[in-house]
Amino acid sequence: MRRLGILAAFLLAGPALAQSSVTITKPWMRYLLPSIPAAGYMLVQNSGDADAVITGAASPDCGTLMLHKSTDDSGMAMMMDMQTITVPAHGSVAFAPGGYHLMCMSPTMKVGGHVPVTLTLQDGSKIPASLPVYGAQGSP
């Protein structure tokens, strides 16, 4: 009975949740102090035939969660706000130190915990992930 209940809930959730071709692997977050924005990293893969466009991100543990890109312009590290990030069809985009990242503006988390994050795509689908929290030295 329990298995049937879960299956029914999955089917009733509708195509937006059931059909996304976008998956998230290798998630993690670097957290230092509550007063310093934390950064989220992951590999976003798109197995579909159409580009997937990330339009936003949200987490209950971040206040505002922004899409950022680090650039190293002649030795000066900078970050840009990204309105969208496109994951090409049958391709992937790495969120990694020095490049794309999620910027968690008001982190409420602790090292060793997990932060729930939801990416929103342009087609309205939501991609959930759970990011394990690491400290200054980053992912093991």
Ligand SMILES: [Cu+2]
């Ligand atoms: Cu940033």
